[in-house]
Amino acid sequence: MTATGTGVRIAPLRAEHAEQVLAIYRLGIDEGNATFETTAPTWEAFDAAKLPDHRLVALDGGRVLGWAAVVPVSDRCAYAGVVEHSVYVHPDARGRGIGLTLLSALLDSTDAAGIWTVQSGIFPENTASLALHRRAGFRVIGTRERIGRHHGTWRDVVLVERRSPGVN
Numbered sequence: 001m002t003a004t005g006t007g008v009r010i011a012p013l014r015a016e017h018a019e020q021v022l023a024i025y026r027l028g029i030d031e032g033n034a035t036f037e038t039t040a041p042t043w044e045a046f047d048a049a050k051l052p053d054h055r056l057v058a059l060d061g062g063r064v065l066g067w068a069a070v071v072p073v074s075d076r077c078a079y080a081g082v083v084e085h086s087v088y089v090h091p092d093a094r095g096r097g098i099g100l101t102l103l104s105a106l107l108d109s110t111d112a113a114g115i116w117t118v119q120s121g122i123f124p125e126n127t128a129s130l131a132l133h134r135r136a137g138f139r140v141i142g143t144r145e146r147i148g149r150h151h152g153t154w155r156d157v158v159l160v161e162r163r164s165p166g167v168n
C-alpha cells in the first residue's frame with residue numbers, strides 16, 4: 001500500500017525496523033501528549049506485547065516514517081476481538097497523510113482478521129490525533145477524567161473506538 005502522492009510504502013513491521021520504530025516512539029513520548037509512558041520499551045518488550053499480524057511501518061526507501069500496532073485489551077475470551085492500537089509518525093513526516101494511510105492499513109488488517117473493535121485513549125490536547133481518528137472512522141466514546149498521572153499532573157484521556165463494518 002502506498003500513501004497517496006507520497007511514495008511511502010506500508011509494510012509489515014519487522015525486527016530490522018526496531019531501532020527506527022523505537023526512536024519514533026521516544027520522540028512521541030518526549031513531546032508529552034502521546035502516551036503515559038515515560039520511556040520507550042526495549043525491542044524485546046515491544047515485540048512481545050504487539051500482535052505480530054497487525055504491526056505496520058511506513059517506509060520511504062529504508063527510512064521508517066511511522067508505525068502502527070495493536071495489543072489485546074484482555075486475555076478473556078469475550079474480548080478476543082478487541083484491541084488497543086497505537087499510531088506514531090515521525091515529527092518530520094507529519095502532514096503528509098502517513099498517519100491516515102497507516103491507520104487505514106491497520107484497520108484493513110484487523111477487519112480481515114475478525115477483530116471487531118479497535119480502540120485507543122488519546123490525550124485531549126492531542127488534537128491532531130483526535131482529528132486523524134475521526135477521519136479514519138473512529139467515534140468518541142467519552143472522556144476518562146484524571147485517569148492517570150503524567151509527570152506529576154493528572155491527565156484526562158478521550159476514549160475512541162472503531163467497530164469493524166463486518167460486525168452486526
